[in-house]
Amino acid sequence: MSNSATTAWRAGWSRGLIELRQSLTNAGDLFNHCFWPVLMLITTYFLRDVSFGQTAFSLGTLAVPSILGMNAGMAMITMSQHLTADREDGTLLRAKATPNGMTGYLIGKIVMVSGGLVVDLAIFLIPGLLLVPGLVVAGPGSWLTLLWVFLLGLVATLPIGAVLGSVFTSARGQGLLQLPMLGLIAVSGVFYPITVLPEWAQAIAQVFPVYWLGLGMRSALLPDGAVAVEIGESWRHLETAGVLAAWAVLGLAVAPIVLRRMARGESGSTVAARRERALQRVA
Template identity: 35%
Template sequence: MTSTAAGRTATRTAPGPRLPSALRLGLGRTRIELRTFFRERDAVVFIFAYPVIMLAIFATVFGQDGGRVGPPPGIPYAQYFLPGMVATGVMLSSFQSLAITIAVERDEGALKRLRGTPLPAASYFLGKTGQVLTTSLVQVALLLAVAALVFDVPLPADAAHWATFAWVFLLGTAAGSVCGVAFSSVPRTGRSASAVVTPIVLVLQFISGVFFVFNDLPTWMQQVASVFPLKWMAQGMRSVFLPEQAEGFEVSGSWQHGATAAVLGAWLVIGLVVGVRTFRWRRRDDG
Protein backbone atom coordinates (compact mmCIF):
# COMPACT_ATOMS: atom_id res chain seq x y z
CA MET A 1 0.00 0.00 0.00
CA THR A 2 1.40 3.40 -0.92
CA SER A 3 1.66 6.24 1.54
CA THR A 4 -1.02 8.18 -0.40
CA ALA A 5 -3.53 5.31 -0.19
CA ALA A 6 -2.79 4.86 3.51
CA GLY A 7 -3.41 8.54 4.09
CA ARG A 8 -6.79 8.35 2.32
CA THR A 9 -7.75 5.33 4.42
CA ALA A 10 -6.79 7.11 7.64
CA THR A 11 -8.83 10.13 6.58
CA ARG A 12 -11.91 7.99 5.95
CA THR A 13 -11.65 6.14 9.26
CA ALA A 14 -10.63 9.01 11.55
CA PRO A 15 -13.47 9.84 13.94
CA GLY A 16 -15.03 13.26 13.58
CA PRO A 17 -15.63 15.68 16.42
CA ARG A 18 -18.21 14.53 18.95
CA LEU A 19 -21.50 16.36 18.71
CA PRO A 20 -22.72 18.00 21.93
CA SER A 21 -25.37 16.05 23.83
CA ALA A 22 -29.01 17.08 23.96
CA LEU A 23 -28.52 18.02 27.61
CA ARG A 24 -25.59 20.30 26.83
CA LEU A 25 -27.52 21.91 24.01
CA GLY A 26 -30.47 22.28 26.37
CA LEU A 27 -28.31 24.16 28.87
CA GLY A 28 -27.12 26.43 26.10
CA ARG A 29 -30.70 26.96 25.01
CA THR A 30 -31.62 27.84 28.61
CA ARG A 31 -29.17 30.75 28.51
CA ILE A 32 -30.71 31.97 25.26
CA GLU A 33 -34.24 31.67 26.67
CA LEU A 34 -33.25 33.61 29.79
CA ARG A 35 -31.68 36.42 27.77
CA THR A 36 -34.80 36.59 25.60
CA PHE A 37 -37.07 36.58 28.65
CA PHE A 38 -35.27 39.42 30.44
CA ARG A 39 -35.34 41.56 27.30
CA GLU A 40 -39.16 41.58 27.51
CA ARG A 41 -39.30 44.09 30.32
CA ASP A 42 -43.09 44.29 30.54
CA ALA A 43 -43.35 40.51 30.96
CA VAL A 44 -40.53 40.51 33.52
CA VAL A 45 -42.18 43.22 35.61
CA PHE A 46 -45.59 41.51 35.45
CA ILE A 47 -44.36 38.02 36.37
CA PHE A 48 -42.08 39.18 39.19
CA ALA A 49 -44.17 42.05 40.56
CA TYR A 50 -47.70 40.64 40.27
CA PRO A 51 -47.56 38.18 43.21
CA VAL A 52 -45.82 40.76 45.41
CA ILE A 53 -48.36 43.47 44.58
CA MET A 54 -51.32 41.15 45.12
CA LEU A 55 -49.93 39.97 48.46
CA ALA A 56 -49.52 43.58 49.55
CA ILE A 57 -53.06 44.52 48.46
CA PHE A 58 -54.85 41.57 50.06
CA ALA A 59 -52.76 41.63 53.23
CA THR A 60 -53.48 45.35 53.64
CA VAL A 61 -57.20 45.23 52.79
CA PHE A 62 -58.12 42.12 54.75
CA GLY A 63 -55.62 42.71 57.53
CA GLN A 64 -57.04 46.04 58.65
CA ASP A 65 -57.61 46.37 62.39
CA GLY A 66 -55.58 43.25 63.01
CA GLY A 67 -57.95 40.93 61.15
CA ARG A 68 -56.97 37.26 61.12
CA VAL A 69 -58.06 33.98 59.55
CA GLY A 70 -59.61 31.31 61.74
CA PRO A 71 -60.47 31.17 65.43
CA PRO A 72 -58.28 33.04 67.94
CA PRO A 73 -55.39 33.57 67.90
CA GLY A 74 -55.86 33.13 64.14
CA ILE A 75 -53.40 33.58 61.29
CA PRO A 76 -52.43 37.02 59.91
CA TYR A 77 -53.81 37.55 56.42
CA ALA A 78 -50.34 38.19 54.97
CA GLN A 79 -49.21 34.79 56.19
CA TYR A 80 -52.39 33.06 54.98
CA PHE A 81 -52.26 34.56 51.49
CA LEU A 82 -48.52 33.97 50.97
CA PRO A 83 -48.86 30.28 49.95
CA GLY A 84 -51.48 31.13 47.34
CA MET A 85 -49.29 33.87 45.90
CA VAL A 86 -46.34 31.46 45.70
CA ALA A 87 -48.55 28.97 43.84
CA THR A 88 -49.96 31.56 41.45
CA GLY A 89 -46.44 32.86 40.80
CA VAL A 90 -45.39 29.38 39.73
CA MET A 91 -48.42 29.18 37.45
CA LEU A 92 -47.60 32.54 35.87
CA SER A 93 -43.98 31.59 35.24
CA SER A 94 -44.80 28.15 33.86
CA PHE A 95 -48.26 27.69 32.35
CA GLN A 96 -49.15 31.26 31.38
CA SER A 97 -45.67 32.31 30.24
CA LEU A 98 -45.06 29.23 28.06
CA ALA A 99 -48.57 29.09 26.61
CA ILE A 100 -48.26 32.70 25.41
CA THR A 101 -44.61 32.86 24.35
CA ILE A 102 -44.65 29.60 22.39
CA ALA A 103 -47.82 30.68 20.58
CA VAL A 104 -46.14 33.97 19.67
CA GLU A 105 -42.95 32.22 18.54
CA ARG A 106 -44.99 29.89 16.35
CA ASP A 107 -46.96 32.76 14.84
CA GLU A 108 -43.79 34.73 14.05
CA GLY A 109 -42.18 31.72 12.38
CA ALA A 110 -39.43 31.36 14.99
CA LEU A 111 -40.35 27.74 15.73
CA LYS A 112 -40.36 26.85 12.03
CA ARG A 113 -36.88 28.32 11.60
CA LEU A 114 -35.65 26.62 14.75
CA ARG A 115 -37.01 23.28 13.55
CA GLY A 116 -34.86 23.64 10.42
CA THR A 117 -31.67 23.72 12.51
CA PRO A 118 -29.81 20.69 13.93
CA LEU A 119 -31.06 21.54 17.44
CA PRO A 120 -32.95 18.52 18.83
CA ALA A 121 -36.53 19.15 19.89
CA ALA A 122 -35.67 17.83 23.36
CA SER A 123 -33.04 20.56 23.78
CA TYR A 124 -35.56 23.24 22.89
CA PHE A 125 -37.97 22.03 25.56
CA LEU A 126 -35.13 21.60 28.06
CA GLY A 127 -34.27 25.24 27.43
CA LYS A 128 -37.84 26.30 28.12
CA THR A 129 -37.92 24.20 31.29
CA GLY A 130 -34.62 25.65 32.49
CA GLN A 131 -35.90 29.17 31.91
CA VAL A 132 -39.10 28.46 33.84
CA LEU A 133 -37.24 26.91 36.78
CA THR A 134 -34.82 29.82 36.99
CA THR A 135 -37.43 32.56 36.78
CA SER A 136 -39.74 30.72 39.20
CA LEU A 137 -36.96 30.43 41.78
CA VAL A 138 -36.09 34.11 41.48
CA GLN A 139 -39.75 35.07 41.70
CA VAL A 140 -40.42 32.93 44.78
CA ALA A 141 -37.24 34.18 46.50
CA LEU A 142 -38.34 37.79 45.90
CA LEU A 143 -41.85 37.08 47.19
CA LEU A 144 -40.60 35.34 50.33
CA ALA A 145 -38.14 38.15 51.02
CA VAL A 146 -40.88 40.79 50.79
CA ALA A 147 -43.24 38.70 52.94
CA ALA A 148 -40.62 38.23 55.66
CA LEU A 149 -39.10 41.72 55.65
CA VAL A 150 -42.17 43.88 54.98
CA PHE A 151 -45.05 41.87 56.47
CA ASP A 152 -43.15 39.94 59.17
CA VAL A 153 -44.37 36.60 57.87
CA PRO A 154 -42.49 33.78 59.65
CA LEU A 155 -40.76 31.34 57.30
CA PRO A 156 -40.23 27.64 58.06
CA ALA A 157 -37.19 26.89 60.18
CA ASP A 158 -37.01 23.09 59.76
CA ALA A 159 -35.87 20.88 56.90
CA ALA A 160 -39.12 18.90 56.70
CA HIS A 161 -41.19 21.92 55.66
CA TRP A 162 -38.60 23.00 53.09
CA ALA A 163 -38.53 19.45 51.70
CA THR A 164 -42.30 19.67 51.21
CA PHE A 165 -41.84 23.05 49.54
CA ALA A 166 -39.24 21.54 47.19
CA TRP A 167 -41.38 18.68 45.88
CA VAL A 168 -44.56 20.77 45.59
CA PHE A 169 -42.60 23.50 43.78
CA LEU A 170 -40.83 21.12 41.39
CA LEU A 171 -43.92 19.02 40.64
CA GLY A 172 -46.09 22.11 40.25
CA THR A 173 -43.55 23.78 37.96
CA ALA A 174 -43.21 20.64 35.84
CA ALA A 175 -46.98 20.20 35.54
CA GLY A 176 -47.50 23.88 34.72
CA SER A 177 -44.74 23.81 32.11
CA VAL A 178 -45.96 20.78 30.16
CA CYS A 179 -49.55 22.04 30.33
CA GLY A 180 -48.37 25.41 29.03
CA VAL A 181 -46.60 23.74 26.11
CA ALA A 182 -49.72 21.68 25.35
CA PHE A 183 -52.07 24.68 25.63
CA SER A 184 -49.88 26.80 23.36
CA SER A 185 -51.53 25.10 20.38
CA VAL A 186 -54.98 26.39 21.36
CA PRO A 187 -54.67 30.12 20.44
CA ARG A 188 -55.14 30.57 16.71
CA THR A 189 -52.61 33.39 16.52
CA GLY A 190 -49.87 34.84 18.67
CA ARG A 191 -51.82 38.08 19.10
CA SER A 192 -54.79 36.23 20.57
CA ALA A 193 -52.70 34.15 22.98
CA SER A 194 -52.93 36.56 25.93
CA ALA A 195 -56.67 36.96 25.45
CA VAL A 196 -57.12 33.18 25.50
CA VAL A 197 -54.73 32.25 28.31
CA THR A 198 -55.01 35.10 30.84
CA PRO A 199 -58.76 34.75 31.63
CA ILE A 200 -58.28 31.05 32.37
CA VAL A 201 -55.49 31.84 34.83
CA LEU A 202 -57.56 34.57 36.50
CA VAL A 203 -60.57 32.30 36.96
CA LEU A 204 -58.43 29.56 38.46
CA GLN A 205 -56.91 32.07 40.88
CA PHE A 206 -60.35 33.15 42.11
CA ILE A 207 -61.67 29.61 42.66
CA SER A 208 -58.47 28.00 43.99
CA GLY A 209 -58.01 29.81 47.28
CA VAL A 210 -55.47 32.33 46.03
CA PHE A 211 -57.47 35.52 46.60
CA PHE A 212 -59.95 34.21 49.17
CA VAL A 213 -59.99 31.74 52.04
CA PHE A 214 -60.70 28.47 50.25
CA ASN A 215 -63.20 27.27 52.89
CA ASP A 216 -65.30 30.40 52.35
CA LEU A 217 -65.92 29.61 48.69
CA PRO A 218 -69.14 27.88 47.54
CA THR A 219 -68.99 24.09 47.56
CA TRP A 220 -69.44 23.80 43.79
CA MET A 221 -66.55 26.20 43.27
CA GLN A 222 -64.33 24.14 45.56
CA GLN A 223 -65.22 21.00 43.60
CA VAL A 224 -64.38 22.62 40.26
CA ALA A 225 -61.09 23.97 41.62
CA SER A 226 -60.15 20.50 42.90
CA VAL A 227 -59.91 19.26 39.31
CA PHE A 228 -57.10 21.68 38.46
CA PRO A 229 -53.52 21.86 39.74
CA LEU A 230 -53.50 25.42 41.12
CA LYS A 231 -55.76 24.50 44.04
CA TRP A 232 -53.44 21.67 45.03
CA MET A 233 -50.30 23.77 44.63
CA ALA A 234 -51.82 26.41 46.92
CA GLN A 235 -52.86 23.77 49.46
CA GLY A 236 -49.42 22.17 49.35
CA MET A 237 -47.79 25.55 49.93
CA ARG A 238 -50.16 26.25 52.84
CA SER A 239 -48.82 23.11 54.51
CA VAL A 240 -45.36 24.69 54.27
CA PHE A 241 -45.97 28.27 55.37
CA LEU A 242 -48.91 27.99 57.78
CA PRO A 243 -48.80 26.65 61.36
CA GLU A 244 -49.92 23.10 62.08
CA GLN A 245 -53.30 24.17 63.51
CA ALA A 246 -54.20 25.59 60.09
CA GLU A 247 -54.53 22.02 58.82
CA GLY A 248 -57.95 21.98 60.46
CA PHE A 249 -59.04 24.92 58.28
CA GLU A 250 -58.86 22.78 55.14
CA VAL A 251 -62.08 21.33 53.73
CA SER A 252 -60.83 17.78 54.31
CA GLY A 253 -59.29 18.63 57.69
CA SER A 254 -55.83 17.61 56.45
CA TRP A 255 -53.09 18.80 54.08
CA GLN A 256 -53.67 15.82 51.72
CA HIS A 257 -50.08 15.57 50.54
CA GLY A 258 -50.81 12.27 48.80
CA ALA A 259 -53.70 13.77 46.84
CA THR A 260 -51.59 16.83 45.98
CA ALA A 261 -48.83 14.66 44.54
CA ALA A 262 -51.36 12.50 42.68
CA VAL A 263 -53.22 15.41 41.05
CA LEU A 264 -50.06 17.30 40.08
CA GLY A 265 -48.54 14.06 38.75
CA ALA A 266 -51.69 13.33 36.76
CA TRP A 267 -51.61 16.79 35.15
CA LEU A 268 -47.93 16.27 34.36
CA VAL A 269 -48.78 13.07 32.48
CA ILE A 270 -51.82 14.64 30.78
CA GLY A 271 -49.77 17.62 29.66
CA LEU A 272 -47.04 15.38 28.26
CA VAL A 273 -49.49 13.18 26.33
CA VAL A 274 -51.51 16.08 24.94
CA GLY A 275 -48.39 18.11 24.16
CA VAL A 276 -46.78 15.28 22.21
CA ARG A 277 -49.94 14.78 20.17
CA THR A 278 -50.86 18.40 19.50
CA PHE A 279 -47.66 20.47 19.51
CA ARG A 280 -47.05 22.24 16.20
CA TRP A 281 -43.90 23.92 14.91
CA ARG A 282 -45.79 25.87 12.23
CA ARG A 283 -48.80 28.14 12.08
CA ARG A 284 -52.15 26.63 11.17
CA ASP A 285 -52.04 28.26 7.74
CA ASP A 286 -48.51 27.02 7.07
CA GLY A 287 -49.22 23.36 6.44
Protein backbone atom coordinates in the same frame (compact mmCIF):
# COMPACT_ATOMS: atom_id res chain seq x y z
CA MET B 1 -29.25 8.65 25.30
CA SER B 2 -27.85 9.17 21.79
CA ASN B 3 -25.19 11.77 21.03
CA SER B 4 -27.66 13.87 19.04
CA ALA B 5 -30.17 13.85 21.89
CA THR B 6 -27.44 14.75 24.38
CA THR B 7 -26.40 17.62 22.15
CA ALA B 8 -30.00 18.82 21.95
CA TRP B 9 -30.33 18.75 25.74
CA ARG B 10 -27.10 20.68 26.18
CA ALA B 11 -28.08 23.19 23.52
CA GLY B 12 -31.50 23.63 25.13
CA TRP B 13 -29.96 24.16 28.56
CA SER B 14 -27.54 26.76 27.20
CA ARG B 15 -30.28 28.48 25.23
CA GLY B 16 -32.53 28.61 28.28
CA LEU B 17 -29.81 30.18 30.44
CA ILE B 18 -29.04 32.76 27.75
CA GLU B 19 -32.72 33.71 27.40
CA LEU B 20 -33.08 33.88 31.17
CA ARG B 21 -30.08 36.19 31.44
CA GLN B 22 -31.48 38.39 28.68
CA SER B 23 -34.83 38.47 30.47
CA LEU B 24 -33.18 39.62 33.69
CA THR B 25 -31.16 42.36 31.99
CA ASN B 26 -33.90 43.74 29.74
CA ALA B 27 -35.75 46.69 31.30
CA GLY B 28 -39.20 45.64 30.06
CA ASP B 29 -38.86 42.01 31.12
CA LEU B 30 -37.31 43.03 34.44
CA PHE B 31 -40.30 45.25 35.13
CA ASN B 32 -42.63 42.32 34.45
CA HIS B 33 -40.61 40.12 36.83
CA CYS B 34 -40.97 42.70 39.59
CA PHE B 35 -44.45 44.16 39.01
CA TRP B 36 -46.71 41.28 40.00
CA PRO B 37 -44.62 40.03 42.95
CA VAL B 38 -44.43 43.55 44.36
CA LEU B 39 -48.17 44.09 43.80
CA MET B 40 -49.00 40.83 45.57
CA LEU B 41 -46.59 41.72 48.38
CA ILE B 42 -48.37 45.03 48.92
CA THR B 43 -51.74 43.24 48.93
CA THR B 44 -50.67 40.69 51.53
CA TYR B 45 -49.04 43.40 53.64
CA PHE B 46 -52.35 45.21 53.99
CA LEU B 47 -54.09 41.90 54.76
CA ARG B 48 -51.63 40.99 57.53
CA ASP B 49 -53.88 42.40 60.28
CA VAL B 50 -57.19 41.11 58.85
CA SER B 51 -58.18 37.97 60.76
CA PHE B 52 -59.94 35.06 59.12
CA GLY B 53 -63.14 34.37 61.04
CA GLN B 54 -62.56 33.34 64.63
CA THR B 55 -59.07 31.97 63.97
CA ALA B 56 -55.80 33.54 65.07
CA PHE B 57 -54.53 33.65 61.48
CA SER B 58 -54.54 36.70 59.25
CA LEU B 59 -55.62 36.63 55.62
CA GLY B 60 -52.18 37.93 54.69
CA THR B 61 -50.49 34.94 56.34
CA LEU B 62 -52.83 32.49 54.62
CA ALA B 63 -52.44 34.25 51.26
CA VAL B 64 -48.62 34.25 51.01
CA PRO B 65 -48.15 30.51 50.29
CA SER B 66 -51.30 30.45 48.16
CA ILE B 67 -49.88 33.20 45.95
CA LEU B 68 -46.68 31.18 45.58
CA GLY B 69 -48.78 28.27 44.34
CA MET B 70 -50.78 30.52 42.04
CA ASN B 71 -47.61 31.88 40.42
CA ALA B 72 -46.29 28.37 39.90
CA GLY B 73 -49.58 27.46 38.22
CA MET B 74 -49.48 30.59 36.07
CA ALA B 75 -46.18 29.35 34.62
CA MET B 76 -48.30 27.34 32.18
CA ILE B 77 -49.65 30.62 30.76
CA THR B 78 -46.13 32.02 30.45
CA MET B 79 -45.06 28.86 28.63
CA SER B 80 -48.08 29.09 26.35
CA GLN B 81 -47.38 32.74 25.50
CA HIS B 82 -43.76 32.04 24.60
CA LEU B 83 -44.65 29.14 22.31
CA THR B 84 -47.36 31.13 20.57
CA ALA B 85 -45.08 34.14 20.03
CA ASP B 86 -42.26 31.95 18.72
CA ARG B 87 -44.63 30.13 16.42
CA GLU B 88 -45.88 33.43 15.04
CA ASP B 89 -42.45 34.90 14.31
CA GLY B 90 -40.93 31.75 12.81
CA THR B 91 -38.66 30.70 15.70
CA LEU B 92 -40.34 27.31 15.92
CA LEU B 93 -39.92 26.80 12.18
CA ARG B 94 -36.16 27.36 12.52
CA ALA B 95 -36.05 24.93 15.46
CA LYS B 96 -37.92 22.35 13.41
CA ALA B 97 -35.35 22.60 10.63
CA THR B 98 -32.44 21.47 12.83
CA PRO B 99 -31.81 17.93 14.14
CA ASN B 100 -33.57 17.50 17.49
CA GLY B 101 -34.29 21.21 17.30
CA MET B 102 -37.74 20.92 18.88
CA THR B 103 -36.27 19.03 21.84
CA GLY B 104 -33.64 21.70 22.37
CA TYR B 105 -36.22 24.46 21.96
CA LEU B 106 -38.57 22.97 24.56
CA ILE B 107 -35.78 22.35 27.05
CA GLY B 108 -34.63 25.93 26.60
CA LYS B 109 -38.11 27.29 27.23
CA ILE B 110 -38.55 25.09 30.32
CA VAL B 111 -35.23 26.31 31.72
CA MET B 112 -36.06 29.94 30.96
CA VAL B 113 -39.63 29.85 32.34
CA SER B 114 -38.60 27.87 35.43
CA GLY B 115 -35.67 30.19 36.15
CA GLY B 116 -37.85 33.26 35.72
CA LEU B 117 -40.43 31.76 38.06
CA VAL B 118 -37.80 31.16 40.74
CA VAL B 119 -36.80 34.83 40.50
CA ASP B 120 -40.45 35.95 40.73
CA LEU B 121 -41.11 33.77 43.77
CA ALA B 122 -37.94 34.97 45.50
CA ILE B 123 -38.93 38.61 44.95
CA PHE B 124 -42.24 37.89 46.65
CA LEU B 125 -41.27 35.35 49.33
CA ILE B 126 -38.11 36.85 50.83
CA PRO B 127 -39.70 40.20 51.76
CA GLY B 128 -42.94 38.37 52.61
CA LEU B 129 -41.18 36.34 55.31
CA LEU B 130 -40.11 39.62 56.93
CA LEU B 131 -43.29 41.66 56.48
CA VAL B 132 -46.07 39.11 57.07
CA PRO B 133 -46.17 37.45 60.51
CA GLY B 134 -47.07 33.82 61.19
CA LEU B 135 -45.08 32.08 58.43
CA VAL B 136 -42.98 29.07 59.46
CA VAL B 137 -39.78 28.15 57.63
CA ALA B 138 -37.67 27.11 60.61
CA GLY B 139 -36.94 23.49 59.77
CA PRO B 140 -35.70 21.48 56.77
CA GLY B 141 -39.11 19.82 56.50
CA SER B 142 -40.71 23.10 55.41
CA TRP B 143 -38.13 23.70 52.70
CA LEU B 144 -38.30 20.08 51.52
CA THR B 145 -42.09 20.26 51.17
CA LEU B 146 -41.76 23.59 49.37
CA LEU B 147 -39.24 22.06 46.98
CA TRP B 148 -41.16 18.91 46.03
CA VAL B 149 -44.44 20.77 45.60
CA PHE B 150 -42.71 23.39 43.45
CA LEU B 151 -40.89 20.88 41.23
CA LEU B 152 -43.89 18.57 40.83
CA GLY B 153 -46.04 21.61 40.13
CA LEU B 154 -43.75 22.69 37.29
CA VAL B 155 -43.86 19.21 35.75
CA ALA B 156 -47.66 19.32 36.06
CA THR B 157 -48.13 22.76 34.50
CA LEU B 158 -45.39 23.44 31.93
CA PRO B 159 -46.34 20.60 29.53
CA ILE B 160 -49.96 21.80 29.66
CA GLY B 161 -48.66 25.28 28.86
CA ALA B 162 -46.85 23.87 25.84
CA VAL B 163 -50.08 22.25 24.66
CA LEU B 164 -51.99 25.50 25.06
CA GLY B 165 -49.29 27.40 23.21
CA SER B 166 -49.54 25.03 20.27
CA VAL B 167 -53.30 25.60 20.00
CA PHE B 168 -53.08 29.35 19.37
CA THR B 169 -51.55 30.59 16.13
CA SER B 170 -51.51 34.23 17.22
CA ALA B 171 -50.49 36.02 20.41
CA ARG B 172 -53.81 37.85 20.24
CA GLY B 173 -55.60 34.59 20.98
CA GLN B 174 -53.80 34.28 24.31
CA GLY B 175 -56.31 36.73 25.76
CA LEU B 176 -58.85 33.90 25.66
CA LEU B 177 -56.91 32.17 28.44
CA GLN B 178 -56.91 35.06 30.87
CA LEU B 179 -60.57 35.06 31.90
CA PRO B 180 -60.78 31.30 32.62
CA MET B 181 -57.53 31.49 34.59
CA LEU B 182 -58.79 34.40 36.67
CA GLY B 183 -61.98 32.46 37.38
CA LEU B 184 -59.97 29.39 38.37
CA ILE B 185 -57.79 31.46 40.70
CA ALA B 186 -60.90 33.00 42.27
CA VAL B 187 -62.19 29.57 43.35
CA SER B 188 -58.79 28.08 44.27
CA GLY B 189 -58.45 29.57 47.74
CA VAL B 190 -55.68 32.00 46.89
CA PHE B 191 -56.89 35.09 48.71
CA TYR B 192 -59.50 33.41 50.92
CA PRO B 193 -59.72 29.85 52.30
CA ILE B 194 -61.60 27.61 49.91
CA THR B 195 -63.81 26.25 52.71
CA VAL B 196 -65.91 29.45 52.65
CA LEU B 197 -66.94 28.74 49.03
CA PRO B 198 -69.89 26.59 47.92
CA GLU B 199 -69.18 22.89 47.58
CA TRP B 200 -69.56 22.99 43.78
CA ALA B 201 -66.84 25.65 43.57
CA GLN B 202 -64.61 23.59 45.85
CA ALA B 203 -65.10 20.56 43.61
CA ILE B 204 -64.12 22.51 40.49
CA ALA B 205 -61.00 23.93 42.15
CA GLN B 206 -59.81 20.50 43.25
CA VAL B 207 -59.71 19.24 39.67
CA PHE B 208 -56.98 21.69 38.66
CA PRO B 209 -53.35 22.10 39.81
CA VAL B 210 -53.62 25.69 41.13
CA TYR B 211 -55.53 24.69 44.28
CA TRP B 212 -53.16 21.82 45.07
CA LEU B 213 -50.09 23.98 44.51
CA GLY B 214 -51.50 26.51 46.97
CA LEU B 215 -52.38 23.78 49.47
CA GLY B 216 -48.90 22.27 49.26
CA MET B 217 -47.26 25.65 49.73
CA ARG B 218 -49.49 26.37 52.73
CA SER B 219 -48.56 23.05 54.31
CA ALA B 220 -44.89 24.07 54.02
CA LEU B 221 -45.12 27.65 55.25
CA LEU B 222 -47.97 27.75 57.77
CA PRO B 223 -48.02 26.42 61.34
CA ASP B 224 -49.89 23.19 62.09
CA GLY B 225 -52.89 25.04 63.51
CA ALA B 226 -53.66 26.61 60.13
CA VAL B 227 -54.83 23.23 58.83
CA ALA B 228 -58.13 23.88 60.63
CA VAL B 229 -59.31 26.12 57.77
CA GLU B 230 -58.61 23.50 55.09
CA ILE B 231 -60.96 20.89 53.65
CA GLY B 232 -61.13 17.98 56.07
CA GLU B 233 -58.70 19.83 58.36
CA SER B 234 -55.84 18.04 56.57
CA TRP B 235 -52.92 19.09 54.40
CA ARG B 236 -53.62 16.04 52.19
CA HIS B 237 -50.06 15.56 50.98
CA LEU B 238 -50.87 12.25 49.26
CA GLU B 239 -53.77 13.81 47.37
CA THR B 240 -51.60 16.79 46.43
CA ALA B 241 -48.89 14.55 45.04
CA GLY B 242 -51.48 12.38 43.27
CA VAL B 243 -53.33 15.20 41.50
CA LEU B 244 -50.14 17.00 40.46
CA ALA B 245 -48.62 13.73 39.26
CA ALA B 246 -51.77 12.97 37.24
CA TRP B 247 -51.54 16.35 35.51
CA ALA B 248 -47.83 15.75 34.91
CA VAL B 249 -48.46 12.36 33.29
CA LEU B 250 -51.27 13.81 31.17
CA GLY B 251 -49.18 16.75 30.03
CA LEU B 252 -46.07 14.69 29.29
CA ALA B 253 -48.16 12.21 27.28
CA VAL B 254 -50.14 14.77 25.29
CA ALA B 255 -47.59 17.56 24.77
CA PRO B 256 -45.14 15.66 22.50
CA ILE B 257 -48.00 14.47 20.26
CA VAL B 258 -49.53 17.92 19.96
CA LEU B 259 -46.20 19.63 19.38
CA ARG B 260 -45.15 17.15 16.68
CA ARG B 261 -48.42 17.70 14.85
CA MET B 262 -48.08 21.45 15.21
CA ALA B 263 -44.50 21.38 13.93
CA ARG B 264 -45.50 19.33 10.86
CA GLY B 265 -47.97 22.06 9.95
CA GLU B 266 -45.35 24.82 10.09
CA SER B 267 -43.83 26.09 6.87
CA GLY B 268 -42.38 29.29 5.47
CA SER B 269 -45.67 30.09 3.77
CA THR B 270 -47.75 29.73 6.96
CA VAL B 271 -45.35 31.97 8.89
CA ALA B 272 -45.40 34.54 6.08
CA ALA B 273 -49.21 34.46 6.03
CA ARG B 274 -49.39 35.09 9.78
CA ARG B 275 -46.97 38.00 9.46
CA GLU B 276 -49.07 39.47 6.67
CA ARG B 277 -52.22 39.24 8.77
CA ALA B 278 -50.40 40.87 11.69
CA LEU B 279 -49.24 43.74 9.47
CA GLN B 280 -52.77 44.23 8.18
CA ARG B 281 -54.09 44.48 11.76
CA VAL B 282 -51.45 47.09 12.60
CA ALA B 283 -52.24 49.05 9.47
